[in-house]
Every structure is written in structure tokens, then in C-alpha cells.
Amino acid sequence: MALPLYLVGLSHKTAPVGVRERAALDPAAGLPAALAALGKAVVLSTCNRTEVYGVGSPHRARALLLGRGVAPRHLYVKEGVEALRHLFRVAAGLDSLVVGEAQILGQVREALFLARKHGATESLLEKAFQSAVALGKRARSETGIGAGAVSVAYAALDLALAVFGDLSGLVVAVLGAGEMAELFLSHLRGEGVARVLVVNRTEERARALAARFGGEAYGLSALPRVLRQADVVVASAAAPHYLVGPEDLPRRVKPLFLIDLALPRNIDPRVARLPYAYLYNLDDLERVVEKNRRAREGEIPKVEALIEKALADYLEWYAGHRVREAIRALRISLLREVARELPQADPGFWHKEAGRRAHPWILALKARARDFLEGPPCPQECPLLAFRPPGL
Numbered sequence: 566m567a568l569p570l571y572l573v574g575l576s577h578k579t580a581p582v583g584v585r586e587r588a589a590l591d592p593a594a595g596l597p598a599a600l601a602a603l604g605k606a607v608v609l610s611t612c613n614r615t616e617v618y619g620v621g622s623p624h625r626a627r628a629l630l631l632g633r634g635v636a637p638r639h640l641y642v643k644e645g646v647e648a649l650r651h652l653f654r655v656a657a658g659l660d661s662l663v664v665g666e667a668q669i670l671g672q673v674r675e676a677l678f679l680a681r682k683h684g685a686t687e688s689l690l691e692k693a694f695q696s697a698v699a700l701g702k703r704a705r706s707e708t709g710i711g712a713g714a715v716s717v718a719y720a721a722l723d724l725a726l727a728v729f730g731d732l733s734g735l736v737v738a739v740l741g742a743g744e745m746a747e748l749f750l751s752h753l754r755g756e757g758v759a760r761v762l763v764v765n766r767t768e769e770r771a772r773a774l775a776a777r778f779g780g781e782a783y784g785l786s787a788l789p790r791v792l793r794q795a796d797v798v799v800a801s802a803a804a805p806h807y808l809v810g811p812e813d814l815p816r817r818v819k820p821l822f823l824i825d826l827a828l829p830r831n832i833d834p835r836v837a838r839l840p841y842a843y844l845y846n847l848d849d850l851e852r853v854v855e856k857n858r859r860a861r862e863g864e865i866p867k868v869e870a871l872i873e874k875a876l877a878d879y880l881e882w883y884a885g886h887r888v889r890e891a892i893r894a895l896r897i898s899l900l901r902e903v904a905r906e907l908p909q910a911d912p913g914f915w916h917k918e919a920g921r922r923a924h925p926w927i928l929a930l931k932a933r934a935r936d937f938l939e940g941p942p943c944p945q946e947c948p949l950l951a952f953r954p955p956g957l
Contacts, residue, residue, distance in 0.1 A: 574616030718748035741802030800831035
């Protein structure tokens with residue numbers, strides 16, 4: 566019987582940013598309802614992907630994403646070992662927009678944490694995600710896949726440098742004070758910008774981030790004033806609606822360069838129609854990171870070798886897991902059988918006799934653990950399978 570894991574999802578490789586916005590699940594609102602509908606599942610929802618991992622049939626997960634306005638052509642469905650391999654590739658950074666970026670590893674860990682919080686995990690998913698996190702750490706410590714500053718935020722800086730050539734003397738505004746904003750500002754160090762303006766709904770968080778990078782802090786109410794001063798705007802705020810529209814950008818002499826890293830987007834796409842505004846979003850970063858992919862190609866085979874080793878380790882664990890479950894079911898079945906045959910006997914004798922009868926079957930189960938993993942679930946083919954509980 567094959568590994569009963571499944572994956573249903575979409576990513577920057579299969580869907581444009583508008584579709585990914587519809588699929589994204591907010592941890593506070595959309596995620597709890599989705600997990601309640603799915604049963605046992607882990608949902609990985611980031612700016613570049615929404616993926617549902619579960620055990621059994623993928624039909625509910627597929628229906629959930631289709632119900633959020635995602636077209637079938639944007640979805641991929643993987644089952645068994647291929648679902649697990651995909652998760653491992655994601656955690657190792659091989660499936661990221663920026664190959665080898667570190668942020669995804671924290672997001673995989675957070676997805677497992679949220680699933681646990683809502684009581685949505687079970688043993689196979691727990692082991693799969695724990696193994697993925699461990700693999701992601703190994704990939705970055707044992708290969709060069711994560712060498713250097715690589716992330717979507719770094720790609721945004723690369724894009725700004727490609728446009729301006731030199732950021733010296735420019736005013737950079739950052740909308741949002743979360744992890745993405747912090748990453749961008751850490752990469753911006755040393756570029757010689759004149760001023761850094763941090764805008765956030767919670768001004769206290771803006772002050773904390775601005776203090777770390779020698780910037781100025783503003784509340785959201787000051788955004789129009791900040792936009793008038795900025796040469797570069799990098800938006801990564803968590804907001805359910807656009808924060809910047811064409812009406813917020815009055816005509817100006819100097820061009821304004823905007824990068825929207827948020828999902829849902831912070832900047833109305835109509836801003837791109839303004840003759841003095843140049844707007845880029847997550848999809849546009851694909852071209853910027855192509856050079857990064859080429860530079861890291863030499864490290865990918867090393868990471869893929871680690872992935873195959875992690876897959877083998879997981880399947881070995883799973884074979885043992887199935888055998889243990891089968892042994893438990895076998896012992897219960899034989900104990901009931903002995904109790905029916907010898908109702909007057911002492912319960913201690915029942916357990917001893919059941920153990921004696923189970924012994925040869927247990928030896929056979931252990932000897933055939935590998936075959937048991939992929940073998941057909943047919944009692945005629947293998948009588949041991951008759952003792953499996955449903956779903957084992």
C-alpha cells in the first residue's frame with residue numbers, strides 16, 4: 566500500500582499573483598475554517614504559494630481551493646512519495662521564487678505549529694513536516710544553496726539597483742514593519758540611501774524597526790506625506806485592501822519606483838498607469854531572480870541528494886509505523902479469538918496464548934516490512950494485511 570499523503574496547491578509557478586491572493590488563507594480567519602473543513606491537514610500559505618497537505622483523499626482540499634476562485638489549471642495534485650518529495654523541495658528552498666531563500670523554512674515550521682494549534686495534525690503529517698524542517702536546516706548548513714543574502718526582499722533590492730544603478734542619496738519608504746520589511750532593510754544597509762521612512766498601522770512597531778536601521782517612523786495616517794517624499798517604496802504590510810491607489814500619488818517631477826511584496830497586494834495595480842510611477846509586484850521578481858538560479862545550479866544536485874536520503878529515512882520510519890500498527894491490530898484480534906475459544910480460561914492465559922500465536926506472524930511482518938510498504942492491500946496476496954486496521 567502506497568504512502569497515503571497528498572498535496573493540493575498552487576504557487577508562483579502555476580498561478581499569477583491575483584489568483585494567489587484569492588487562495589491565500591489568513592491565519593486568524595481563513596485558516597481555522599479551512600482546517601475545520603479539511604479535518605487532518607497542514608496548510609502552507611505564503612505570498613508565493615498555498616498548499617494543503619493531508620492524509621487520504623485530496624478531494625476536500627481541491628474543493629476548498631476551487632471554492633476560493635482558483636481555476637483547475639492553476640492547481641497541482643501530488644500523492645504518496647511525490648507529495649512528500651515536493652514538501653522536502655519546498656523546505657529546502659528548491660521550489661522558491663528565489664532558490665535557497667531561508668524564509669520558507671520558518672513558514673513550513675509555522676504551518677505545522679498552526680495545524681497543531683487547531684488539532685489538525687496526525688502522526689504521518691507530524692513526521693513529514695518535522696523531517697522537512699530538519700532537511701531544510703541540513704540543506705543550508707551542508708551545501709551552498711543558502712549562501713549569501715537571498716530572499717524575495719533581496720530580489721527587491723536587486724530590482725531597485727537594476728533601475729537606479731546607485732541608491733545613494735535616495736529616500737526609501739517601507740510600508741509595513743514585519744519580517745519582509747526587516748529583511749529588505751537589512752539588505753539595504755550599506756547602499757548609502759539618504760533617508761529610510763518606515764510606515765506602519767501600529768506606529769510603535771514602526772518606531773522599533775526604524776530605530777534598528779536609523780530610519781524615521783510614521784503611522785499609516787502619514788502615508789500620503791511619506792509618498793510625496795519617497796523615491797522608492799517597498800510595500801509588505803498585512804492589509805485586506807489596497808493602501809496605495811492612484812489618488813494617493815499626485816503628479817510629480819521625479820519618477821517613483823514601487824515594489825509590492827505583499828499578498829494581498831498593498832498597491833492598486835492601476836498605479837502602473839501613471840506616467841511617473843513604475844510598479845513591480847511579486848510576479849515581476851521572477852526575472853530578477855533568474856541570475857540567482859543560474860548561480861545556484863551547482864548546489865541543487867547536492868540538495869537533491871539530501872532530499873532522497875530524507876525520503877528513504879521517512880519511508881523506513883513509515884514501514885516500521887505500519888508494522889507496529891499491524892502488530893497491535895494482530896494482537897487484539899488474536900486475544901479476542903482466544904477469549905472466544907477458551908471463555909473459561911484465566912485472562913493471563915489468554916494473553917500468553919495470543920502472544921504465542923502472534924509470534925510467527927510478527928516475525929513475518931518484520932521480515933517483509935519493505936514489501937509491506939508498497940505491496941497491494943489484498944488479503945489473498947498477503948494474509949497479514951487482514952489484520953490491518955482501516956486506513957493502515
